[in-house]
Amino acid sequence: MKILVTGGTGYIGSHTCVELIESGYEVVIIDNLSNSKIEVVERIKEITGKDVKFYEGDCIDKSFLIKIFSKEKIDAVIHFAGFKAVGESVSNPLKYYRNNLDSTITLLEVMNEFNCKKLVFSSSATVYGKPKSLPIKETFPLSTTNPYGTTKLIIEGILRDLYNSDNNWSIAILRYFNPIGAHKSGLIGENPNDIPNNLMPYIVKVASKELECLNIFGNDYNTKDGTGVRDYIHVVDLAKGHIKAIEKILNENGIDAYNLGTGNGYSVLEIVNAFQKVNNVKVNYKIVERRKGDIDACYADPSYAKEKLGFKTKYGIEDMCIDAYNFAKKFKEDN
Ligand code: NAD
Ligand code: UFG
Numbered sequence: 001m002k003i004l005v006t007g008g009t010g011y012i013g014s015h016t017c018v019e020l021i022e023s024g025y026e027v028v029i030i031d032n033l034s035n036s037k038i039e040v041v042e043r044i045k046e047i048t049g050k051d052v053k054f055y056e057g058d059c060i061d062k063s064f065l066i067k068i069f070s071k072e073k074i075d076a077v078i079h080f081a082g083f084k085a086v087g088e089s090v091s092n093p094l095k096y097y098r099n100n101l102d103s104t105i106t107l108l109e110v111m112n113e114f115n116c117k118k119l120v121f122s123s124s125a126t127v128y129g130k131p132k133s134l135p136i137k138e139t140f141p142l143s144t145t146n147p148y149g150t151t152k153l154i155i156e157g158i159l160r161d162l163y164n165s166d167n168n169w170s171i172a173i174l175r176y177f178n179p180i181g182a183h184k185s186g187l188i189g190e191n192p193n194d195i196p197n198n199l200m201p202y203i204v205k206v207a208s209k210e211l212e213c214l215n216i217f218g219n220d221y222n223t224k225d226g227t228g229v230r231d232y233i234h235v236v237d238l239a240k241g242h243i244k245a246i247e248k249i250l251n252e253n254g255i256d257a258y259n260l261g262t263g264n265g266y267s268v269l270e271i272v273n274a275f276q277k278v279n280n281v282k283v284n285y286k287i288v289e290r291r292k293g294d295i296d297a298c299y300a301d302p303s304y305a306k307e308k309l310g311f312k313t314k315y316g317i318e319d320m321c322i323d324a325y326n327f328a329k330k331f332k333e334d335n
Contacts, residue, residue, distance in 0.1 A: 007080030009036035015239035059103035076118035089148035100151035135301035172245035177231035177261030181320035182327035189327030218290035227268035231299035234315035261300025
């Protein structure tokens with residue numbers, strides 16, 4: 001079975017490629033390297049000891065996609081490619097609508113032409129907007145608070161329309177909660193070039209003394225200690241969720257959405273404290289104003305993914321903190 005992975009050199013994509021290869025799938029990656037590095041391909045090969053095909057190009061480029069589909073006999077696609085920075089999507093919405101929507105529509109057109117109708121799509125818990133209650137179930141109402149989230153919601157709608165027009169499609173929409181951590185080897189992980197937007201990469205840079213101090217965005221939320229609560233999921237567990245989703249879509253037609261989270265909520269302070277303890281390192285922080293658009297708490301009800309996909313997470317918050325820091329230290333040594 002040959003799986004096309006768009007955005008396969010990115011953070012979640014690279015971990016998923018490793019799991020796919022280790023589960024016996026052949027992997028073809030396409031990525032335009034707008035937010036990742038070519039070295040990742042070698043690292044995936046190093047971890048798995050297997051070959052992986054890489055094509056540099058853009059999912060918006062239809063002729064490029066046609067070339068790949070003509071050359072490779074693709075059985076299913078996992079579509080990670082897209083931009084993901086919430087703040088940037090607010091200041092530059094057209095960049096997000098153009099890239100995330102165009103790349104998906106072009107990919108779907110080409111898949112249709114080549115009669116490849118099996119897709120796993122990367123959605124996000126952001127499609128739940130401000131949830132009325134917790135934990136979040138897949139049946140909750142959907143809404144968004146920023147253009148990035150809107151692209152995910154629009155694409156979910158496009159996929160449902162597509163399936164309604166042609167029941168031969170088989171589509172799994174995966175709504176990720178907060179992926180953190182890295183592969184145990186320390187060879188792949190999350191490595192933003194700029195100042196990180198997200199909590200864990202920021203903590204890592206403070207611990208590594210690349211940044212001075214973590215700004216904790218508010219301690220007056222309606223949560224256990226006042227800081228924001230999220231459902232952090234180890235990226236390797238998340239990657240394994242894609243194998244479950246691929247198995248599902250290869251075996252039956254339909255469209256469905258699944259939460260990929262652990263079901264546990266941790267506050268910012270709990271994450272900082274766990275990180276300091278397991279890595280024996282200091283993380284300087286100060287409490288600052290709330291970040292616009294943030295919600296108090298967000299965590300998944302993971303029971304539907306467990307029931308339908310057989311998906312269960314394995315790693316806890318300690319592993320996530322150890323593996324994130326291990327990757328950062330190794331990356332520093334190697335560069
Ligand atoms: P990432 O930026 O590390 O990976 C995305 C990859 O897609 C990058 O390698 C980038 O170069 C590539 N890319 C972007 N646009 C492209 C295009 N038009 N053509 C070809 N390649 C393109 O991001 P990630 O964290 O691995 O996220 C993967 C997917 O999961 C994204 O769709 C993201 O929106 C979604 N997601 C991520 C998170 C998260 O917290 N990381 C949470 C929810 C959903
Ligand atoms: N936080 C800080 N300081 C920072 C960064 C974050 O205090 O420097 C806090 C936030 O206020 C929040 C928590 O840490 O309470 C987590 O914030 P992240 O930015 O790491 O994650 P978010 O939950 O805001 O958003 C992430 C992705 C979105 C995705 C969402 C749900 O960035 O793309 O998870 O999957 F939609």
